Amino acid sequence: MLKLDHITKRYGALTALDDVSLNIAPGEFFGLLGPNGAGKTTLMSLVAGLRAPEAGGITLDGKPVTAADPSTRVSLGLVPQSIALYEDLSAEQNLRIFGELYGLRGADLRQRIDEALTAVQLADRRRDQVKTFSGGMQRRLNLVAALLHRPKLLLCDEPTVGIDPQSRNAIFDFLEARVRDGLTVIYSTHYMEEATRLCSRIGVIDHGKIHALGTLEELLARLPFQEEISFPASPLTAGLAARLAAHGEVTTGGDQHRFHPAPGFKNSAFYALTEELELSSRLFISERPTLEAVFLHLTGRSLRE
Ligand SMILES: Nc1ncnc2c1ncn2[C@@H]1O[C@H](COP(=O)(O)OP(=O)(O)O)[C@@H](O)[C@H]1O
Numbered sequence: 001m002l003k004l005d006h007i008t009k010r011y012g013a014l015t016a017l018d019d020v021s022l023n024i025a026p027g028e029f030f031g032l033l034g035p036n037g038a039g040k041t042t043l044m045s046l047v048a049g050l051r052a053p054e055a056g057g058i059t060l061d062g063k064p065v066t067a068a069d070p071s072t073r074v075s076l077g078l079v080p081q082s083i084a085l086y087e088d089l090s091a092e093q094n095l096r097i098f099g100e101l102y103g104l105r106g107a108d109l110r111q112r113i114d115e116a117l118t119a120v121q122l123a124d125r126r127r128d129q130v131k132t133f134s135g136g137m138q139r140r141l142n143l144v145a146a147l148l149h150r151p152k153l154l155l156c157d158e159p160t161v162g163i164d165p166q167s168r169n170a171i172f173d174f175l176e177a178r179v180r181d182g183l184t185v186i187y188s189t190h191y192m193e194e195a196t197r198l199c200s201r202i203g204v205i206d207h208g209k210i211h212a213l214g215t216l217e218e219l220l221a222r223l224p225f226q227e228e229i230s231f232p233a234s235p236l237t238a239g240l241a242a243r244l245a246a247h248g249e250v251t252t253g254g255d256q257h258r259f260h261p262a263p264g265f266k267n268s269a270f271y272a273l274t275e276e277l278e279l280s281s282r283l284f285i286s287e288r289p290t291l292e293a294v295f296l297h298l299t300g301r302s303l304r305e
């Protein structure tokens with residue numbers, strides 16, 4: 001469906017995408033997971049043909065994407081990171097504008113608008129101005145606006161930032177149903193929970209590079225540890241973190257230390273240490289590692305920075 005071949009994109013001296021190659025098959029729900037500034041929006045804008053790369057090529061559905069030739073844009077829908085709607089117009093009027101831009105008219109357009117509003121539970125607000133909508137409602141409207149012309153590929157750029165949990169779940173359910181119908185989705189996020197729940201394959205991106213690519217299981221299998229013990233980072237636990245470094249890997253992200261025991265390290269040794277330092281067992285959580293651990297392991301950075 002989509003192929004990025006050695007893409008490099010610079011803004012002046014800053015390299016926003018650094019030799020990125022990527023293949024996305026039809027029907028994939030692909031997650032682009034990375035912190036702010038990683039290059040997610042830049043990648044989407046190149047795929048949408050809104051900007052041109054300095055090096056490399058992109059093909060969408062077999063056709064080269066170029067900023068000069070808008071013909072490939074018919075095959076894709078873009079849900080931009082910042083909401084792009086006309087606030088003073090109603091939900092229905094907004095969808096009409098989007099539809100007409102794609103050449104839709106008459107009964108066909110009316111029917112698509114009805115279906116879209118129903119799908120995201122906005123049918124009863126169709127005549128209300130968008131500026132009276134909550135952030136979540138605006139997001140849902142922006143999402144269906146990008147799909148009115150029934151593209152093959154949907155680019156969703158952080159569509160759930162700052163919205164209520166009900167709207168977030170409505171967006172998840174809606175996207176999952178569209179992917180079951182055959183839509184291909186590229187979904188950027190800095191929430192590992194979202195990538196874990198939604199995506200059949202995940203690309204971990206940071207500083208313009210894709211550091212790892214695979215299913216969640218494949219990414220977790222790259223970790224040199226299968227257990228993770230986390231505890232709050234504080235003066236109280238600083239001594240423990242220092243001592244544990246001799247027995248595995250200790251990483252610090254946000255306000256948490258994470259300890260990944262080296263092979264052969266016994267949990268009894270861990271508890272002996274915590275007893276020696278008089279630390280309550282309630283401070284510690286032991287679990288299977290998550291995508292966050294993969295990210296920290298690959299980049300040395302916390303996703304939540
Ligand atoms: N129009 C621009 N001009 C200059 N620098 C930009 C521009 N857009 C993005 N950048 C920089 O490029 C890098 C990647 O940005 P972006 O693609 O927006 O990342 P993300 O969407 O993952 O947060 C960041 O360092 C950002 O500051």
Ligand SMILES: [Mg+2]
Pocket residue numbers: 040041042081157158
């Ligand atoms: Mg962005």
